[in-house]
Amino acid sequence: RSMATSARKSLTIGLIPADGIGKEVIPAARTAIEAVGSDLPPTRFVDLIAGFETFTRTGVALPEETVESLQNECDCALFGSVSSPSKKVVGYSSPIVALRKKLDLYANIRPVLSVSPNPGESSAVDMIVVRENTECLYIKQEQQTIGEHGKEARATRLITERASSRIGRMAYELAKARPRKHLTIIHKSNVLSVTDGLFRESVRALHEKYPEVTVAEQLVDSAVYRLFREPQIYDVMVAPNLYGDILSDAAAALVGSLGVVPSVNAGDNFVMGEPVHGSAPDIFGQNIANPIASIRSAALMLRHLGYMKGADRIDLAVDSVVRDGQLLTPDLGGKAKTSEVVEAIVKKI
């Protein structure tokens, strides 16, 4: 599913490194995009701020100007990673969750692929986690009250037919375009018969429009178990927000490192690339963060916008550096610096 590229004479990309290693890997992704050159229209980057550091400095985690620039000026964006406060901080709320919501980026698409298959050989792990990105517990409707036995907190989990159908449609479209054309619906309707029941039914109801896709379903607990035991049974998985969050991290563990797993947050009118990893404060500033997840997120974003050639050039360059095995960051067992990996990738682009 790609947006029309024809009308676009230039490309404006918002860059939101946010916290920690986001500040190392987003510049890396920019460098990779710049290397693509003439396979993209003239490209302009806009530096934008958000994150916990922005919050501690300005009192706001997601400044209005950042949102406005994305809405009015940018065609797409790349987001880095946010640090979570280690204690509860009054007034702080995750900017990435807010951005997904404000820009209605309802689909979080996370392809997970084994790191180093030989060229042409099919990969042991090759799946896409399609995660609903706007509702579930992520609507953040929470209250605390005082009950008979102390504090009581409640959160609302929202599942709508509309959001379930549109994420379902996205998942069927992605499945249809893949060789195996297989979709697994993830839910926990043995406990949440109403909310997860609605998710399941809404996705199931679309099946008649996609007869070429085979459909299975699994309870989320059992899905995580089987993901580790038999990853090859999965092709495309579609899940409500929180299950998708957990499943994509679980799948990342299968391919060796979160440092290589890209994603896009996609809506009907905007797309934002985002590495699946976090801000990793423990390794920040050492020039050893793996830039691959961000660089692949850039490729995925370009692909989503219809720039297949540019995306392919980035992905093939990354594949080749990974297969080479000479320049890998520590998370993949190597000793290379972030900048060395970026340089090698840029050379191959």
Add this chain to the structure above:
Amino acid sequence: RSMATSARKSLTIGLIPADGIGKEVIPAARTAIEAVGSDLPPTRFVDLIAGFETFTRTGVALPEETVESLQNECDCALFGSVSSPSKKVVGYSSPIVALRKKLDLYANIRPVLSVSPNPGESSAVDMIVVRENTECLYIKQEQQTIGEHGKEARATRLITERASSRIGRMAYELAKARPRKHLTIIHKSNVLSVTDGLFRESVRALHEKYPEVTVAEQLVDSAVYRLFREPQIYDVMVAPNLYGDILSDAAAALVGSLGVVPSVNAGDNFVMGEPVHGSAPDIFGQNIANPIASIRSAALMLRHLGYMKGADRIDLAVDSVVRDGQLLTPDLGGKAKTSEVVEAIVKKI
């Protein structure tokens, strides 16, 4: 944490095989308990019904008589596994979730241990998932309404200070009794700052009473990732209900099979053993289900009641059969029948 055994002149154990392979593995657990003989007081078993099959036959998944027998007649119980309907079935609601609630079995304790360490050698995976068992989304407060864009469903997630503190206390007690004395608190307070914030704070607040325990915390997505990458970092994990459900299945994948992972549902006055696996309708009736999870659940239940000697005899017998490697069910790569494994274990008890 064990309940006083002194006052007990006899032991009455409720057996609720429920659905599918539950009907094969609960009898196996009974046989193992019977083999313990004089290390237990005179023991009586009460056969009780519940489950999806019970529902289709009687219209009720958890009959009143079953609950009454457990409350009035039994000292403890063993529960098998329930099948989930493949479509939404009006009036059906999971009996295991209801039982945990009705008997106030607030702690689901799931030790996960590598299957076959040599005797004396420390195990690669050796952790306990301590799962809150009465609230979170499992309170099943759900409604469906019709909104502007179709159906909308909402569920309430409840986290209380009281439930978080009592599960926290259980987790610290368990951690304190282990060599490593390490506790990891699982939450997602970067999104659910109120509910998971309360869980985290409530468990953290107990730390001053257990200075010998070291405490870490992790976001649930990252915890699942690290569970697969570095399982050795975990000792005891404490989690709200749903995260605990997912984490215990994830941990089970690490030790080769859900077929070996036991649990108890424990309250202050009652304990119910339960294998972590499901009802596995695909293998039911073939005499190939792994009885070890249920047999170990029986041992765990006895241990919780204070019958250490009986519990040890069962566990050592299972260890020895597993280490032997001659009689393993298909989930562990063997060809043995359920009944052969039970026989071998009983011989060693």
